[in-house]
Amino acid sequence: MRDNLSSFSFTKALGAVLVLLGGVGPALRGAERPPNFVIIYADDLGYGDLGCFGHPTIRTPHLDRMADEGLRFTQFYSASSVCTPSRAALMTGRLPIRSGMCSDKRRVLFPDSGGGIPASEITLPEALKTRGYATGCFGKWHLGHLPPFLPTSNGFDTYYGIPYSNDMDRIAGAGPKGRAIFWEPRTEYWNVPLMRDTEVIERPTDQTTITRRYTEQAVSFIHEHRDDPFLVYLPHSMVHVPLFRSASFEGISARGLYGDCVEEVDWSVGQVLQTLRDLKLDRQTLVFFSSDNGPWLPFRDHGGTAGLLRDGKGTTFEGGMREPTIAWWPGRITAPGRVTLELGSTMDIFTTCLTLAGVDVPADRVTDGVDLSPVLFDNGPSNRKFVLYYRGTQLMAARLGPWKAHFFTQSSYQKDSRERHEHTPPLLYHLGHDPSERFNVNDEHPEVLVQIDALVTEHRQHLVAPPSQLEIPLKTDGD
Amino acid sequence: MRDNLSSFSFTKALGAVLVLLGGVGPALRGAERPPNFVIIYADDLGYGDLGCFGHPTIRTPHLDRMADEGLRFTQFYSASSVCTPSRAALMTGRLPIRSGMCSDKRRVLFPDSGGGIPASEITLPEALKTRGYATGCFGKWHLGHLPPFLPTSNGFDTYYGIPYSNDMDRIAGAGPKGRAIFWEPRTEYWNVPLMRDTEVIERPTDQTTITRRYTEQAVSFIHEHRDDPFLVYLPHSMVHVPLFRSASFEGISARGLYGDCVEEVDWSVGQVLQTLRDLKLDRQTLVFFSSDNGPWLPFRDHGGTAGLLRDGKGTTFEGGMREPTIAWWPGRITAPGRVTLELGSTMDIFTTCLTLAGVDVPADRVTDGVDLSPVLFDNGPSNRKFVLYYRGTQLMAARLGPWKAHFFTQSSYQKDSRERHEHTPPLLYHLGHDPSERFNVNDEHPEVLVQIDALVTEHRQHLVAPPSQLEIPLKTDGD
Numbered sequence: 001m002r003d004n005l006s007s008f009s010f011t012k013a014l015g016a017v018l019v020l021l022g023g024v025g026p027a028l029r030g031a032e033r034p035p036n037f038v039i040i041y042a043d044d045l046g047y048g049d050l051g052c053f054g055h056p057t058i059r060t061p062h063l064d065r066m067a068d069e070g071l072r073f074t075q076f077y078s079a080s081s082v083c084t085p086s087r088a089a090l091m092t093g094r095l096p097i098r099s100g101m102c103s104d105k106r107r108v109l110f111p112d113s114g115g116g117i118p119a120s121e122i123t124l125p126e127a128l129k130t131r132g133y134a135t136g137c138f139g140k141w142h143l144g145h146l147p148p149f150l151p152t153s154n155g156f157d158t159y160y161g162i163p164y165s166n167d168m169d170r171i172a173g174a175g176p177k178g179r180a181i182f183w184e185p186r187t188e189y190w191n192v193p194l195m196r197d198t199e200v201i202e203r204p205t206d207q208t209t210i211t212r213r214y215t216e217q218a219v220s221f222i223h224e225h226r227d228d229p230f231l232v233y234l235p236h237s238m239v240h241v242p243l244f245r246s247a248s249f250e251g252i253s254a255r256g257l258y259g260d261c262v263e264e265v266d267w268s269v270g271q272v273l274q275t276l277r278d279l280k281l282d283r284q285t286l287v288f289f290s291s292d293n294g295p296w297l298p299f300r301d302h303g304g305t306a307g308l309l310r311d312g313k314g315t316t317f318e319g320g321m322r323e324p325t326i327a328w329w330p331g332r333i334t335a336p337g338r339v340t341l342e343l344g345s346t347m348d349i350f351t352t353c354l355t356l357a358g359v360d361v362p363a364d365r366v367t368d369g370v371d372l373s374p375v376l377f378d379n380g381p382s383n384r385k386f387v388l389y390y391r392g393t394q395l396m397a398a399r400l401g402p403w404k405a406h407f408f409t410q411s412s413y414q415k416d417s418r419e420r421h422e423h424t425p426p427l428l429y430h431l432g433h434d435p436s437e438r439f440n441v442n443d444e445h446p447e448v449l450v451q452i453d454a455l456v457t458e459h460r461q462h463l464v465a466p467p468s469q470l471e472i473p474l475k476t477d478g479d
Numbered sequence: 480m481r482d483n484l485s486s487f488s489f490t491k492a493l494g495a496v497l498v499l500l501g502g503v504g505p506a507l508r509g510a511e512r513p514p515n516f517v518i519i520y521a522d523d524l525g526y527g528d529l530g531c532f533g534h535p536t537i538r539t540p541h542l543d544r545m546a547d548e549g550l551r552f553t554q555f556y557s558a559s560s561v562c563t564p565s566r567a568a569l570m571t572g573r574l575p576i577r578s579g580m581c582s583d584k585r586r587v588l589f590p591d592s593g594g595g596i597p598a599s600e601i602t603l604p605e606a607l608k609t610r611g612y613a614t615g616c617f618g619k620w621h622l623g624h625l626p627p628f629l630p631t632s633n634g635f636d637t638y639y640g641i642p643y644s645n646d647m648d649r650i651a652g653a654g655p656k657g658r659a660i661f662w663e664p665r666t667e668y669w670n671v672p673l674m675r676d677t678e679v680i681e682r683p684t685d686q687t688t689i690t691r692r693y694t695e696q697a698v699s700f701i702h703e704h705r706d707d708p709f710l711v712y713l714p715h716s717m718v719h720v721p722l723f724r725s726a727s728f729e730g731i732s733a734r735g736l737y738g739d740c741v742e743e744v745d746w747s748v749g750q751v752l753q754t755l756r757d758l759k760l761d762r763q764t765l766v767f768f769s770s771d772n773g774p775w776l777p778f779r780d781h782g783g784t785a786g787l788l789r790d791g792k793g794t795t796f797e798g799g800m801r802e803p804t805i806a807w808w809p810g811r812i813t814a815p816g817r818v819t820l821e822l823g824s825t826m827d828i829f830t831t832c833l834t835l836a837g838v839d840v841p842a843d844r845v846t847d848g849v850d851l852s853p854v855l856f857d858n859g860p861s862n863r864k865f866v867l868y869y870r871g872t873q874l875m876a877a878r879l880g881p882w883k884a885h886f887f888t889q890s891s892y893q894k895d896s897r898e899r900h901e902h903t904p905p906l907l908y909h910l911g912h913d914p915s916e917r918f919n920v921n922d923e924h925p926e927v928l929v930q931i932d933a934l935v936t937e938h939r940q941h942l943v944a945p946p947s948q949l950e951i952p953l954k955t956d957g958d
Contacts, residue, residue, distance in 0.1 A: 024687075027799050048533060048786065051818060053533045054527060054532045054533020054534075054786055055787070056553035056554065056787075056788075056801075056820070056914050056916075057553065057819070057910075057911045057912075057914060058819055059820075068547075069817075073537035074536065075535065176493075211811075254820050255911055255912055255914075256909075256910040256911065256912035258912075259911075259912075263616070264710070300917075300918055301912045301913050301917075303920060305787045305914070306787075307533050307786055307787045307914060308526065308527050308533070308534070308535075308784045308785075308786045308787065309535075339530060339537060339538070339549075341535070341538075342732050365854060403731070430734040430735075430780075431536075432536045432734060432735065432738075433734055433737070433780045434780050435534075435536060435734075435736035435739075435784070438779075438780075439779055439780060475668050478739075
């Protein structure tokens with residue numbers, strides 16, 4: 001339909017959306033203001049770490065209320081089990097392998113990385129800018145810390161946050177050696193910079209107040225842009241190790257330090273939703289809460305839990321990539337408090353937001369997101385029928401309906417399975433009957449393996465994988 | 480104050496309750512009718528098997544609503560990880576070892592058992608009869624199938640149900656051999672009797688309709704006794720293997736057959752609560768939902784899940800004895816939808832009901848239950864400060880506040896740990912920080928081990944353990 005977003009045409013976009021939706025949604029009537037979007041993204045939060053997802057000792061009243069008023073997903077996935085590729089997929093609606101934002105050598109970007117999200121990618125804020133959205137990013141970016149890769153070079157009007165993970169930039173010689181540095185976290189052990197737009201404004205970042213400060217920045221932005229359509233992206237640094245929380249959250253959780261941090265993130269969600277209510281924007285705003293990947297299990301009780309799901313961060317078991325996800329839009333999400341078993345992905349947030357904003361999904365490239373409107377607003381079946389589980393550039397597993405086939409497995413912590421194992425035929429689990437991936441039934445359902453094989457073959461026919469951005473070193477001379 | 484319940488005096492009881500509660504509760508004002516009690520007890524349901532406890536594919540809208548309107552416990556225990564002792568404790572408010580209702584040789588009663596709940600025990604319905612309650616039991620009893628042990632000999636006016644587990648009385652030669660008989664359950668493989676009061680009225684029991692029929696009987700009883708105070712005990716046979724459900728629940732759950740069965744139990748809960756609403760008894764009735772023990776993990780996807788809790792049925796890990804528990808009493812339970820992290824036990828149901836009914840707790844014996852009123856009605860701290868985890872007559876573990884010490888461990892299914900292991904010093908877990916019992920911290924907290932040792936010493940000083948009822952064989956001549 002068109003080559004790129006710079007040739008955006010509202011009329012054309014509206015026509016496309018009409019075809020897609022079979023009608024005119026409330027957000028698109030006449031010259032009505034399109035909805036606001038808020039995406040709150042936790043870091044390393046496990047599927048089982050919220051009250052409304054069954055945690056016995058972490059209290060999350062604000063997220064529980066968000067679920068009571070909204071829609072809770074039990075089958076919602078990130079596109080990767082580690083940070084950088086997961087966030088690249090969220091921002092582009094595309095599998096990380098299509099943007100070069102994954103690697104088999106280095107799983108994420110580091111302070112010594114020279115790459116980042118390619119300029120050729122169309123990000124969610126870039127797409128929404130074509131419709132006049134105000135866009136703000138408040139939190140951990142991790143899609144490249146050099147100027148071309150920062151949020152303000154990729155569609156965000158403003159940025160306040162840390163450019164990569166909070167455990168990077170460890171100060172040489174500071175704190176106890178090895179993993180012990182995590183057990184009694186001190187902000188001065190880490191040299192992570194805090195940035196505003198393209199400038200470093202604080203280094204090391206005072207991490208104890210970081211959850212609160214991201215929240216305050218996001219709330220201010222909402223106040224400032226109450227009269228514009230806006231996108232707020234609030235990717236918390238927490239609950240990634242080293243764990244930090246404000247003084248007022250010290251020791252409040254029965255779950256200990258990790259729980260304190262989750263409960264401060266929950267507070268943050270409450271602040272954002274209450275701001276929307278106070279400004280009477282709640283009925284014009286779609287809010288998603290999710291996490292970039294599963295819990296980091298080797299970090300003892302500084303890591304979270306995937307609940308009944310198997311394994312955690314870094315793996316393509318369910319615990320690594322299924323996320324505790326809630327959507328909220330009072331007045332639009334039908335039957336508040338509903339739980340859906342329909343499939344969703346963080347990549348679908350991209351496509352759903354574009355569709356609701358009346359912006360065409362880029363037609364010159366493969367997009368992996370689908371529009372979740374039928375699930376959100378009509379209790380309908382999801383447009384998403386399958387999930388692909390990549391680890392770096394390796395397709396490890398695929399889910400089709402309730403069935404998941406593992407071509408390869410690799411655990412994050414079990415001593416005997418940290419090695420990669422190939423499975424021929426693939427291991428097959430029915431995730432409806434067996435959500436914990438305990439009972440391989442590949443010998444009973446060869447027909448399912450045939451279907452999944454066809455899905456993977458089809459996927460590979462259209463796959464173009466550019467060189468990895470994560471393997472590009474930082475130029476040390478004159479950069 | 481008095482020797483036994485036969486010398487019951489309302490005035491004395493009221494005085495005692497006034498002392499305990501520090502005031503007169505609504506149920507006790509003047510000659511007001513005391514509250515009704517309904518106890519719905521699932522069989523082998525895991526901590527993680529309900530929607531409101533985080534299951535991703537089982538839908539339990541009625542239990543979720545019960546939690547939304549009531550109080551959800553995340554730290555509520557049965558007194559045993561297997562059926563007979565768990566139920567004995569529920570009925571008596573006492574550890575099974577005090578009534579002889581446990582054994583190290585046979586963990587539960589079988590059709591060839593000659594023992595059962597001793598006449599000297601004071602059961603919940605016996606205690607409530609002294610205050611004029613109508614009492615009905617509808618479901619699986621499992622406290623002895625000979626006449627002196629049946630419900631109608633132990634305080635219930637009426638009984639409708641099966642006297643022991645639904646997998647006992649396997650018909651010789653019927654069905655596939657070994658465990659395969661469970662995979663395609665047919666009612667005709669099992670010879671379990673259905674009883675009304677003391678008579679067998681159907682054999683084999685048509686198990687496909689059993690959840691529905693228990694429910695109908697309980698609902699009828701409530702209708703009949705709408706003008707009396709009543710106790711309804713509804714211990715479902717489900718979701719114990721072999722799994723059965725009514726035709727209308729076939730294939731409805733994304734969790735498969737097991738999910739169908741849980742969802743029919745959920746339907747049953749909905750029927751009971753709606754009956755109470757329809758009869759305008761909801762504000763006069765305290766309802767508890769819980770389970771006798773954790774999920775039976777070796778039964779593949781015919782067994783449930785304990786969610787993030789470790790292990791399951793038969794063990795003294797959390798998955799064996801922590802139960803998904805909800806209390807409901809519209810108008811009395813404060814802040815509907817609240818979740819409590821306070822400790823509770825099925826034995827506390829006994830003491831709480833007696834207290835609310837204005838019946839003295841028996842003073843001539845040790846009772847292990849505590850009154851949960853402060854937790855239920857005042858968001859207060861629990862009177863329960865510790866939990867003892869018995870396996871047969873062996874004290875395996877003890878919880879004090881958030882700390883749990885394992886003196887012995889024995890897994891239900893892990894090949895290398897089915898043997899019993901003694902731990903000196905005990906393994907120590909912080910169940911707040913580490914609900915999955917992953918990180919032993921006994922070397923860091925010797926002072927906690929000292930406190931727990933003192934608790935156990937104190938407990939043993941007052942322990943009288945009569946001979947086991949579970950080791951008494953059935954007399955085959957003339958019985």
